[in-house]
Amino acid sequence: MYPQEFEYFCPETLEDAVGLLSKYGEEARVLAGGQSLIPLMKLRLASPKYLIHLGGIQGLSTIEEQDGMISFGALTRHAEVEESSLVQAKLPMMHDAVSMIGDVQIRNLGTIGGCLVHADPAGDMAPALLALGARVNTLSSNGKRTLKIHELIVDAYSTDLGEDEVVTRVLVPIPQKGSGGVYLKFERRAGDFAVASVGVQISLQKDGTCSEIAVALGAVGFTAIRARKAEELLRGKQVDDVLAKQAADQASAEADPFSDIRGSAEYKRHLVGVLFQRALKIALKRAGGEEVDTVHL
Ligand SMILES: Cc1cc2nc3c(=O)[nH]c(=O)nc-3n(C[C@H](O)[C@H](O)[C@H](O)COP(=O)(O)OP(=O)(O)OC[C@H]3O[C@@H](n4cnc5c(N)ncnc54)[C@H](O)[C@@H]3O)c2cc1C
Incomplete structure (x- = not known):
């Protein structure tokens, strides 16, 4: 048409x-x-x-490191984020997420700002950026604003942006040494939207105790969701298999999926638990400095 x-x-x-x-x-x-x-x-x-x-508009597709953050112009294409050596080295979770968006053609044209403002509940950038604590800068006739991801995306396909407000940049804090992050997505076939996805960013003390953790769930609610009770179970503790399973069950309970063509709500809840346990293992390895490739898992 x-x-x-x-x-x-x-x-x-x-x-x-x-x-x-x-x-x-x-x-x-x-x-x-x-x-x-x-x-x-x-x-x-x-x-x-x-x-x-x-x-x-010039300058809207730059990727720059400044003040402990990586700053992306709103018009930065997914392929540019994927190929950025800064992103690969400093934001592995974001690299995982962007590499899993659609196919090469989509990634060559789609932009970080468009992906966030479109606010598809199954989109890959919002959960990864939520777990990373990203913010977006906007401009409108009322001036500039800075919003957190959950303040920008308020419902499925809905944002808090005013009629004349545009996203100008996306700012992502660089995790400290000793922190590891990963984004995993389950899709029905290559290039599809997520049936469910999980992003985990964990920071460890020298003795292996979890000092900080952020868990975000994608495609299992109207917006990306922080699994805060699952985070609470892990914070301040040394993670073993028993605790990881308890936290996975909690993350499943915090998901709020609906049944659709991609699967039943029950199936998606189950997927969250499975993805969470896999993600936690990889995040722990990355926090310890190990390189783990998620695209070819
Ligand atoms: C076949 C297919 C498969 C896909 N698979 C995936 C996938 O697996 N995972 C995933 O996350 N996404 C997927 N996508 C979506 C893709 O990531 C798009 O790039 C993204 O959703 C929109 O980005 P865009 O730059 O093309 O935005 P556009 O299509 O140009 O715009 C989308 C919306 O955002 C608004 N907008 C855009 N930029 C701004 C801005 N700076 N400020 C204010 N408003 C703005 C527009 O007005 C519009 O409402 C897929 C898309 C297709 C067609």
């Missing part, structure tokens, strides 16, 4: 993009990589009269 007719703008500054969004209000939409919006327009599930393409 063809989309409904629209007027196309390609502003050269963020301020001009915000100005166009303010002018056209709810009839306008931002276009980034087009990997979610264009299919929706072709199906006529979205029919914006004005498309504001961010592709003409």
Whole structure:
């Protein structure tokens, strides 16, 4: 199907993009990589009269290290994140997640900002970025804001962004030495969205005690979920198989899945427990400095 007719703008500054969004209000939409919006327009599930393409704005697709963070321009493509040596060295969980998005064609066009704002409950970036404690910077006619991931994504396909607000950058804190992270996803076939996914970032003291942990679950709720009670079970303890199983059961209980074409709610809950135990093992190895490849598990 063809989309409904629209007027196309390609502003050269963020301020001009915000100005166009303010002018056209709810009839306008931002276009980034087009990997979610264009299919929706072709199906006529979205029919914006004005498309504001961010592709003409300089500096929106840089990856930089600054002040203990890695900062991504909102228009950074998944493939650029995947290939970044900074991401591979310092944010292995994010590298896992981005490598598992769709296929090469999708990753060559889809962007980090678009992926977050589209807010698909089965998307891969939100759970990984939630576990990493990332924040997003935005710009609107009211000025700049910084939001945590759970403040940005408030429901399935819904964000807290105002009508003329754009995501400008995504800021991810670099985990300290002695911290290991991993993102695992179960999909029905290569390139599909997750049936369930789990991100774990764990920090260990010298004696192996867990000093800090963040667990995020994907595709088992309307948004990515922090499994805070499972985290609580592990914090301050040395992780063994018995504790790992207890925490996995707790993470399953904290999932809030619904049955759909990808599987029953019960099946997804079970998957969370299995993925969690695998993820915890890998995160512990990575915290100890071991290299573990998750893409070819
Ligand atoms: C076949 C297929 C398979 C896929 N598989 C996966 C997968 O396995 N895992 C996964 O996570 N994703 C998957 N995706 C989605 C993919 O990651 C998209 O890239 C992403 O969802 C949207 O990014 P985009 O840059 O293409 O955004 P667009 O499609 O251009 O925009 C998406 C939405 O975000 C808004 N938007 C975009 N950028 C901004 C911004 N900076 N500020 C404010 N609003 C903005 C747009 O207005 C629109 O509402 C898949 C997509 C397809 C088509």
